[in-house]
Amino acid sequence: MSNAPANLKYTKSHEWVEKLEDGTLKVGITDHAQDLLGDMVYVEVPETGRNVKAGEECAVVESVKAASDVYSPVAGEIVEVNEALADDPDTVNKDPYGEGWIFRLNPTDAEEWKKLLDADAYAGVAAEEH
Amino acid sequence: MPFSPHTDNEIKSMLDTVGVKSIEELFDEVPAALRITDLDGVPDALSEMQVARLMSERASENKQSLCFIGAGAYEHHIPAAVWEITTRGEFYSAYTPYQAEASQGTLQLLYEYQTMMAALMAMDVSNASLYDGASGLAEAVLMAIRANRGSKSRRILMPRTVHPHYRKVVQAIVKNQGIVIEELDYEITTGHIPPDSLPHTPGDIAALIIPQPNFFGVLEDIDALTDWAHGNNMLVIAVVNPTAAALLKPPGQWGKGGADIVCGEGQPLGIPLASGGPYFGFMCCKKALVRQMPGRIIGRTVDMDDKTGFTLTLQAREQHIRRSRATSNICTNQGLMVTAATIYMALLGAEGLRRVAAVSHANTAALMAKLGAIKGVSRVFNRPYFHEGVVKLKHHSAYEVLSRLSEHNILGGYDIKDDYPELGEAMLICATETKTANDLDEYARQLAQIAGQKTSVS
Numbered sequence: 001m002s003n004a005p006a007n008l009k010y011t012k013s014h015e016w017v018e019k020l021e022d023g024t025l026k027v028g029i030t031d032h033a034q035d036l037l038g039d040m041v042y043v044e045v046p047e048t049g050r051n052v053k054a055g056e057e058c059a060v061v062e063s064v065k066a067a068s069d070v071y072s073p074v075a076g077e078i079v080e081v082n083e084a085l086a087d088d089p090d091t092v093n094k095d096p097y098g099e100g101w102i103f104r105l106n107p108t109d110a111e112e113w114k115k116l117l118d119a120d121a122y123a124g125v126a127a128e129e130h
Numbered sequence: 131m132p133f134s135p136h137t138d139n140e141i142k143s144m145l146d147t148v149g150v151k152s153i154e155e156l157f158d159e160v161p162a163a164l165r166i167t168d169l170d171g172v173p174d175a176l177s178e179m180q181v182a183r184l185m186s187e188r189a190s191e192n193k194q195s196l197c198f199i200g201a202g203a204y205e206h207h208i209p210a211a212v213w214e215i216t217t218r219g220e221f222y223s224a225y226t227p228y229q230a231e232a233s234q235g236t237l238q239l240l241y242e243y244q245t246m247m248a249a250l251m252a253m254d255v256s257n258a259s260l261y262d263g264a265s266g267l268a269e270a271v272l273m274a275i276r277a278n279r280g281s282k283s284r285r286i287l288m289p290r291t292v293h294p295h296y297r298k299v300v301q302a303i304v305k306n307q308g309i310v311i312e313e314l315d316y317e318i319t320t321g322h323i324p325p326d327s328l329p330h331t332p333g334d335i336a337a338l339i340i341p342q343p344n345f346f347g348v349l350e351d352i353d354a355l356t357d358w359a360h361g362n363n364m365l366v367i368a369v370v371n372p373t374a375a376a377l378l379k380p381p382g383q384w385g386k387g388g389a390d391i392v393c394g395e396g397q398p399l400g401i402p403l404a405s406g407g408p409y410f411g412f413m414c415c416k417k418a419l420v421r422q423m424p425g426r427i428i429g430r431t432v433d434m435d436d437k438t439g440f441t442l443t444l445q446a447r448e449q450h451i452r453r454s455r456a457t458s459n460i461c462t463n464q465g466l467m468v469t470a471a472t473i474y475m476a477l478l479g480a481e482g483l484r485r486v487a488a489v490s491h492a493n494t495a496a497l498m499a500k501l502g503a504i505k506g507v508s509r510v511f512n513r514p515y516f517h518e519g520v521v522k523l524k525h526h527s528a529y530e531v532l533s534r535l536s537e538h539n540i541l542g543g544y545d546i547k548d549d550y551p552e553l554g555e556a557m558l559i560c561a562t563e564t565k566t567a568n569d570l571d572e573y574a575r576q577l578a579q580i581a582g583q584k585t586s587v588s
Contacts, residue, residue, distance in 0.1 A: 041446075042446075044421070062421075062446045066446060066451055066452075067447070
């Protein structure tokens with residue numbers, strides 16, 4: 001079973017969300033997702049300043065097997081993107097919950113992220129797919 | 131690949147398996163009102179003997195005319211080896227085989243084609259070709275909209291000096307996708323887009339299209355146009371003649387930043403004139419935009435034993451992987467035409483292609499000088515040009531003059547009055563390297579007899 005840290009929130013579409021102290025949310029794809037996709041060859045990050053809705057596709061992770069959309073877990077404005085992924089997309093494979101983050105957003109509703117899945121619920125979602 | 135038709139027994143066994151009595155029954159769910167029972171205007175079948183007779187009669191009506199029509203498709207000398215090699219069984223296929231395990235020869239050829247095109251255009255990347263020049267420009271517009279992420283307007287600037295057919299095809303393909311094509315008018319004495327006529331604050335526009343040479347054969351001020359577009363956050367789409375690119379500054383070196391996307395018609399590279407096709411479109415781009423590029427891209431790699439091999443690459447852009455989010459639905463190419471073009475370029479080499487371009491220009495310049503001296507005929511534009519020029523007729527319609535010339539076995543040019551009524555009775559004329567000094571003299575002599583007469587000849 002892939003790991004899903006307990007301090008993070010998750011979506012059914014395999015994004016993780018980390019609440020930062022300044023109220024913004026850091027987003028990436030889960031260890032389970034990177035494992036399914038395989039070696040990353042390209043990550044298309046969103047533009048900063050873009051306003052996204054919950055569930056809106058805003059990034060693309062492309063592996064040797066497939067290209068997948070990454071969806072915004074909650075509504076908000078993209079305030080920072082991980083530019084380093086342009087040169088080292090495999091960071092998403094090596095460190096999905098750390099250096100492999102994809103974007104940071106300022107949520108419209110400060111509470112919305114609390115409704116996302118916790119680690120146990122996400123583990124259930126991931127397990128069902130097998 | 132052999133084609134094996136089904137036998138009656140096989141068909142019966144398949145129908146039995148799915149539990150229907152006839153092939154007709156498979157179409158039961160299509161309502162009778164929607165079924166076509168006969169094909170209007172399609173004659174009954176003929177026997178092979180009858181068809182052979184009919185076609186040889188039709189073929190005998192063909193004439194070997196002296197052709198001075200360009201307007202997007204050009205008569206160039208094609209070395210005999212080009213189609214001798216292209217039509218060998220190893221290459222001759224209606225479909226491009228892409229399986230790396232079975233098609234290394236084809237894939238290597240496509241890779242070499244891409245390398246040649248990228249070098250000719252001074253661009254980073256080429257795809258394995260598109261359908262033709264016009265649809266290639268439409269794909270370039272769609273690509274520019276995707277790639278210019280700073281632009282939200284879905285507006286594209288297209289000069290009226292772009293081929294009229296290309297403009298129609300682009301409109302047909304992009305208009306229902308919320309993309310607005312805004313036309314830029316040209317200067318009527320020069321036949322080009324003067325950079326100082328461009329707006330200082332054009333607003334949010336995704337891309338500027340720059341033709342080189344343009345439809346009139348005239349050279350655009352590519353450096354100034356490119357820099358203006360980049361200065362206003364637009365991408366630059368170059369639509370160019372590949373023969374001309376051998377002689378002129380390649381699109382990758384236009385202005386300070388170079389064109390971003392380059393496309394055009396590949397027919398001049400070894401494809402004969404044939405009732406509009408099949409031809410092929412080419413497309414190149416900067417490396418930074420390659421993931422937005424439509425079409426197939428062949429890459430070089432090594433296999434498990436470290437031997438060089440060729441394979442499709444960057445397939446994650448394509449519809450069989452990305453489904454509805456694919457970069458383009460174009461996942462095929464004009465493989466056989468590209469095969470001919472690659473052999474053509476390999477046989478001529480860079481120097482040979484430059485000479486084709488230079489002689490074509492020299493012939494057109496000589497012809498324009500002769501025609502401009504004829505009473506009743508005048509040159510229309512005063513800018514540098516490649517291998518086409520526009521002349522205007524004083525006493526006759528272009529249609530009339532072209533009809534009369536064709537009676538003398540001369541295809542004298544392309545009537546541009548419908549597309550550019552402001553130019554009057556004007557025709558676009560091309561002389562490639564295939565024309566001799568005698569051909570040019572003959573054309574001038576015949577035109578002088580027709581166009582010089584003040585009264586109507588018809």
